[in-house]
Amino acid sequence: MRHGKYPLLAAFLLPAIGLYATLVISPYAQAFFIAMTDWQGLSSNFNFVGFDNFRYLLKDSYMWNALWHNILLMVLLPVLTIALGLFLASMLNVGDGRGRVRGVRGSAVFKIVFFAPQVLSIAIIGVLWKEVYNPRSGILNGGLRAIGLDGLAKTWLGDPAVAFWAVLAVMVWANAGFYVVLFGAAMQSIPRDIYEAAALDGTGRWTTLWRVTLPLVWDTVQVAWVYLAIIALDGFALVQVMTRGGPNFSTDVVGQRMYDVAFTEFKFGLGSAIGVVMFFLTLSVTVLALRLTRRERIEFS
Amino acid sequence: MSSAHDLTRRTVLGTAATVATVAVAPALLAGCAVGGDDNPDQAQGQKDTKNPLGVKDDAPLEVVIFNGGFGEEYAKAHEAMYKENFPKATITHSAVVEIGKTLQPRFIDGTPPDVVNNSGANSIDPGSLVSQGQLADLTELLNAPSLDTPGKTVRQTLLPGAVETGSFDSKVFILNYAYTVYGIWHSSKLFKDKGWEYAKTWDEHIALCKTIKAAGIAPWTYQGLHPRYMSWPVISTAIKFAGPQVALDIDNLQPNAWKSEGMKMAADAWHQIVKDKYILDGSPGLDHKQSQTEWCNGKAVFISCGSWLENEQKAVTPAGFDMAVAPTPSLGKSDKLPFEAVRGTAGEPFVVPAKAKNQRGGMEYLRTMLSMKGAKDFTGKVSSLTIVAGSADSISLPPGLSSAVKVLKASGDKGFNWVYPVYYRKLERNLIDAACGEFFSGRIGPAEFLDKCQKGADEIAADPSFKKYKRT
Numbered sequence: 001m002r003h004g005k006y007p008l009l010a011a012f013l014l015p016a017i018g019l020y021a022t023l024v025i026s027p028y029a030q031a032f033f034i035a036m037t038d039w040q041g042l043s044s045n046f047n048f049v050g051f052d053n054f055r056y057l058l059k060d061s062y063m064w065n066a067l068w069h070n071i072l073l074m075v076l077l078p079v080l081t082i083a084l085g086l087f088l089a090s091m092l093n094v095g096d097g098r099g100r101v102r103g104v105r106g107s108a109v110f111k112i113v114f115f116a117p118q119v120l121s122i123a124i125i126g127v128l129w130k131e132v133y134n135p136r137s138g139i140l141n142g143g144l145r146a147i148g149l150d151g152l153a154k155t156w157l158g159d160p161a162v163a164f165w166a167v168l169a170v171m172v173w174a175n176a177g178f179y180v181v182l183f184g185a186a187m188q189s190i191p192r193d194i195y196e197a198a199a200l201d202g203t204g205r206w207t208t209l210w211r212v213t214l215p216l217v218w219d220t221v222q223v224a225w226v227y228l229a230i231i232a233l234d235g236f237a238l239v240q241v242m243t244r245g246g247p248n249f250s251t252d253v254v255g256q257r258m259y260d261v262a263f264t265e266f267k268f269g270l271g272s273a274i275g276v277v278m279f280f281l282t283l284s285v286t287v288l289a290l291r292l293t294r295r296e297r298i299e300f301s
Numbered sequence: 302m303s304s305a306h307d308l309t310r311r312t313v314l315g316t317a318a319t320v321a322t323v324a325v326a327p328a329l330l331a332g333c334a335v336g337g338d339d340n341p342d343q344a345q346g347q348k349d350t351k352n353p354l355g356v357k358d359d360a361p362l363e364v365v366i367f368n369g370g371f372g373e374e375y376a377k378a379h380e381a382m383y384k385e386n387f388p389k390a391t392i393t394h395s396a397v398v399e400i401g402k403t404l405q406p407r408f409i410d411g412t413p414p415d416v417v418n419n420s421g422a423n424s425i426d427p428g429s430l431v432s433q434g435q436l437a438d439l440t441e442l443l444n445a446p447s448l449d450t451p452g453k454t455v456r457q458t459l460l461p462g463a464v465e466t467g468s469f470d471s472k473v474f475i476l477n478y479a480y481t482v483y484g485i486w487h488s489s490k491l492f493k494d495k496g497w498e499y500a501k502t503w504d505e506h507i508a509l510c511k512t513i514k515a516a517g518i519a520p521w522t523y524q525g526l527h528p529r530y531m532s533w534p535v536i537s538t539a540i541k542f543a544g545p546q547v548a549l550d551i552d553n554l555q556p557n558a559w560k561s562e563g564m565k566m567a568a569d570a571w572h573q574i575v576k577d578k579y580i581l582d583g584s585p586g587l588d589h590k591q592s593q594t595e596w597c598n599g600k601a602v603f604i605s606c607g608s609w610l611e612n613e614q615k616a617v618t619p620a621g622f623d624m625a626v627a628p629t630p631s632l633g634k635s636d637k638l639p640f641e642a643v644r645g646t647a648g649e650p651f652v653v654p655a656k657a658k659n660q661r662g663g664m665e666y667l668r669t670m671l672s673m674k675g676a677k678d679f680t681g682k683v684s685s686l687t688i689v690a691g692s693a694d695s696i697s698l699p700p701g702l703s704s705a706v707k708v709l710k711a712s713g714d715k716g717f718n719w720v721y722p723v724y725y726r727k728l729e730r731n732l733i734d735a736a737c738g739e740f741f742s743g744r745i746g747p748a749e750f751l752d753k754c755q756k757g758a759d760e761i762a763a764d765p766s767f768k769k770y771k772r773t
Contacts, residue, residue, distance in 0.1 A: 038766070042408050042425065043433045056766075134591055135583030136600075158525045158586030158742065246526060247585065247742075248735040263401065265727050266429035267766060 028279075034272040041268035053273035063274070066245075066252040069164065073171070073232035073253070074285065078225050080172045085179030085224070086217075088114060090209045092180065093187040094195060111184070114177040122174070126241025129170045133157050133242075157243055160250035167235075167242060167251050174238075175231065179224050186217040226289045233282050254278055344659045353445040354665050359389040362662040363414035365404065367421045368396035370612050371479075371649070371683040376418070378678050383669045390662065399423040408435055413654035415663035419475075420649055426726050427467075427475055427650060432768035436474040437653040442664040443473060448672035455671050463647045463688035466720050469770050475723075476667055477647030478679075480686040481607045482626055482705040483533050484643055489623040489700070491599065499627050501640045503538075503570050506630040510579040513602050519581035521574050522601035524589035528737035529729055534605045535571050535737075537629045537644050539563035540717050544637035548719035553771050554762040559754040566632055568740075568747035575743045585742040597622065607648070611701030612684060625704040628712070642715035643708050647688045724770045725761050732757025 035053055039046035057063050092107040104110075117125065132138050133156035141153040156166045190213065198212050214221070236255025239245060245252035245260070254274060262271030344360035346352065362383065366376040373396035380392045393414075397403045401423040407413045408425070413435070419425055430436050443456040443464065450458050460480060467475030492499065495516065500506035510520035524530040540547045543563025550558035558564075574580060581601040584592060590613075596604045597618050604610075611624055618624065628643040651670070653663035669675050676692035679685070684702055686693050686709075693706055709716070722729035736753035739745045745753070761767055 040429050040433055041405060042429055042435055044409055044411065045433065130588070133586065135586035136581075136591075136595060141583070155525070155583050155586035155742070158583070158738075160739075160744075243526065246735065247528075247738040260727075260731065263423075264426060264730060265767075266426045270766070 031272045031275050031279075034269055035276045037269045038267075039269045039272075040266050041262065041271075042266060046269065049269065053270045054277070056270065057273060057277065062249065062252065063254070063257055065249055066254045066257045069252060070233055070235065070254050070281075072164075073168065073235055074229050076168060077171055077175070077232040078228035080168075081175045081179055081228055082221060082224055084172065084176045085183050086209070086214065086221070088176070088180045089183035089187060090205075090213055093184050094190075094208070094213060111181070114180045116177065117174045118177045118181075120174075122237040123241055125170065125174050126238050129166075130157065130242050133166055158247055160248045163243055163247060163251050167238060170238060170242070171231070171235065175228065182220060182224060183217055186220040187213060190216045222290070226286055229285050229289050230282055233278065233285060254281075343657075343661070345661060350446075352665075354442065354661050354668065356387060356661045356665045357659070358387050360659040360662050361391045361393065362416070362659050362666060363393040364395075364416045364666065365400070365414045365418065366394070366396040367400050367418045367424070368398050369421045370609060371685065372396075375679045375682045378682065379666065379670050379675055382672070382675055382678075383666050386669070387662075387665075401425045408654065408656075411656050412658075413656055415653065415657040415659045416666050417652050417654065418649070419652050424650070427652075428469075428724050428726065428768065428770070430652070431469045431474050435655055437655045437657065437660050437663070439467070439473045439476055439653065439664065439667070442476075442667055445664075445668060448668055449674055450672075455668060458671065458673075458690060459688045460645075460647075460690050461714055462645065462716060462718055465718065465772070466647050466723055467650065468772070469724075474652065476651045476671075477649055478651055478670060478687055479647065479649035480645060480688050480709075481609065481648045482643060482645050482686075482709055483537070483605075483607045484626040484628050484708065485534060486596075486604050486606055486610055486624055486626050486701075487602055488599070489625045489704075490621055491602065500630050503630045503632050507573055507577070510574060510577070514579060518599065519601040520579040521603050522581040522584045522587070522592045522596050523605060523741060524587070524592050525583075525585040525738070525742075526588040527734065528585075528741055529734040530589070530605050531571075531737045531741050532729070532733050533607075533644065534629045535567050536564075536719060537717075538570060538632060539567035540644075540719075541629065541638040541640075541642055542566050542632045542636050545717050548717060549772065551758070552719055552721045552724065554721075554725075554758055554769065556759075556762075557755060559758055560751045564751055564754075565747070568751055570632060572740075572747045572750075575741055580741065585738065608686070608702060608705045611699055622700075624701040626701065626708055628708065638715050638717065641708075641711040641713075642717060643712040644718055645709055645712065645716045646718040646720075649685075720772065725767055727767075728757055728761050732760065 034046075036048060036050055037046040038049050038052075088110075092103040092110055094103070120128070132140050135141055135153070135155045135158065138156075140156065144150065144153045154162050157163050194212060194216070195208065198208055203211065234255050235253045236259065239251055239253050239256050240259065243251045245256040255278070258271050258274040258278070261267050261274060344357040346355050346357035346360075348355035352358075362380075364376060364380060366373045373394075376396070377394060380394055384390065384392060398421060400417070400419055400421055404413060404417060404419075405425065408430075419427065419430070444454050447453045447455050447458045456464065463477070463480070464473055466477050467473050487499065491497075497509060497512065500509045513520040536548065536551070539561070540563065543561065543566075547558075547561055547563045549555075550561065581592075581595060584601075587595065592601075593604060593606070593610065593614055594617050595601055597614050599619075608626065611618075614624075628640060631640045651667060653660055653667065657663050670679070671689055673689060673692060676687040676689035677696060679687055680693050680698075681696050684699055686702065686705065693702075698706065733754055736745075736750055736757065739753065740747070740750035762769075
């Protein structure tokens with residue numbers, strides 16, 4: 001057994017590693033190289049420019065503006081999505097109160113409703129919400145006017161003061177459903193007797209959620225946090241479909257900046273530099289998030 | 302887990318990393334995104350009066366068409382005409398939507414097709430293609446005799462200003478085939494029903510807006526999420542007031558070109574429709590389709606657009622709408638250009654790549670398109686004008702287009718245009734766009750608007766990574 005081990009392992013690993021290297025690692029490595037050139041992506045001519053592209057980015061106010069939006073997203077998207085996800089999941093799974101460990105009435109239906117956005121592609125979500133936000137015929141303004149709240153009707157995606165929040169709301173809407181299911185699954189694995197004990201001690205729903213459920217699903221929350229932070233660092237697809245970064249750059253994100261620089265200005269060197277910056281940002285955010293959320297494991301025994 | 306020291310996860314990963322590094326090195330050398338370049342031999346034939354460009358008669362020709370508003374049928378007709386003259390040539394035709402994604406690798410690789418219709422949202426930035434030396438100079442084609450207009454060169458058969466939009470530093474790299482008229486669009490039927498008349502001066506225009514608003518309709522709407530559409534009437538007004546120098550200065554990135562007297566007058570004038578709330582509620586939040594549809598549904602009377610509007614709105618335009626285009630109103634009697642002057646420009650770019658295998662054939666294909674027969678066929682098939690003068694005569698056109706022809710004729714040699722969006726796409730698409738958005742939603746006034754435009758132009762001017770072009 002011991003002698004045949006390495007050839008066998010190699011036979012399994014090498015093809016996969018080969019594919020991974022050519023299709024994933026090699027483009028990454030090339031991006032690092034291209035980021036140091038002034039390549040325009042239309043011919044094979046380029047000059048090596050060292051760190052000029054990064055120096056340019058450091059002074060580029062559009063880049064900082066986009067980055068600021070990503071940072072806002074990175075803080076707000078996980079907080080809002082996880083809070084909403086936890087609240088809904090606990091209502092659906094353990095929210096009945098009164099000592100019985102089960103969800104509120106109709107929770108089976110709600111589970112499907114909340115999860116529905118997850119099966120839509122991001123492009124469809126973008127187009128759908130663009131119509132919802134249509135200031136004249138969209139159902140959002142229509143609904144507000146129907147119930148007499150005309151003062152709250154806005155131009156949504158056309159107003160720089162509102163557009164960013166409108167996009168953020170769609171992101172939360174699109175993601176919350178998945179985390180409801182994820183947290184729900186985690187809650188299902190919590191032993192019932194803990195809840196029963198808590199109920200005997202007379203805890204309310206909030207205390208149960210805060211003191212019992214949350215600590216016991218903390219691992220899952222941690223994973224959710226990392227995922228959502230990465231989604232927030234991207235955010236490109238939705239922005240591209242809904243606003244292209246406008247109006248007046250109020251919804252611009254780093255991903256959109258990269259797309260514009262590469263595909264409308266045809267500066268692939270600079271675009272790759274933005275990609276490299278994003279790579280390191282995502283990496284450090286992940287490490288940071290894992291560090292900050294590390295807590296002692298609770299073992300069920 | 303007692304023999305863990307033999308094979309831990311860590312050693313497997315470590316080995317994998319080593320293998321990966323080894324595997325990446327050759328991949329970097331071989332399959333590099335930036336590599337690959339060879340200059341192929343160009344197919345060349347004998348030049349004579351029937352074949353002035355010297356096409357090799359059996360050289361294969363590859364044509365890539367943008368499959369957008371015009372479709373691809375017109376191109377198939379042009380290819381058939383080419384084949385009539387060169388029966389031995391085989392033609393490869395393809396029509397794609399994503400020109401950039403499809404062709405960028407082939408440009409890098411040095412194996413581009415012979416003719417490219419570089420159009421659509423995913424087209425390749427023309428300024429970059431030119432600055433990278435990827436396009437063939439079309440001057441020879443323009444000086445060649447026309448295919449079916451005896452005694453004239455190709456250039457002499459074209460409308461004024463047709464070549465300008467594809468010229469970079471006195472060479473012609475892009476042939477913009479379709480002719481577009483930009484102006485203010487309205488429904489002639491609505492005007493007839495209400496007894497209104499299109500206003501020729503700005504004061505009359507504002508008075509008309511007042512009447513329209515009193516009738517319960519919004520006078521204006523605009524493509525709110527792409528507000529650059531509104532930069533067109535503003536710049537047009539300025540050019541008509543102060544002369545074509547306004548456009549020249551803007552194109553050449555002259556200092557303070559956006560804050561010239563003409564631009565100031567124009568911005569002040571247009572601010573009126575914002576101040577007096579003559580713009581349809583919610584317009585800033587509508588995209589181009591949504592706003593144009595509101596306009597078609599009679600919710601607003603005026604909209605700024607180019608002559609593709611009729612085609613774009615075909616599906617939602619009510620019967621008998623009778624859309625018509627008109628020039629921007631004059632500011633006053635002292636205007637340098639008459640009211641009739643309108644912005645006309647060639648659009649729908651065709652290029653012959655510098656590294657095309659059959660460059661001669663590519664140019665000959667363009668010569669076929671520019672023949673009277675080719676142009677008439679195009680106009681008949683897709684309801685759009687071409688840059689070939691007189692090619693729309695005796696063809697029955699839909700109402701919007703026939704009004705465009707009329708406007709163009711009235712404008713004659715007073716027509717004008719600007720080309721900074723071709724030189725510096727970012728300036729119009731991102732920077733002027735953002736300024737127009739702020740201005741027409743009323744968040745900033747005319748002075749701040751021009752400051753913001755100028756700031757954008759200054760950024761481009763100061764950025765050495767944009768190759769600068771000058772025109773005279």
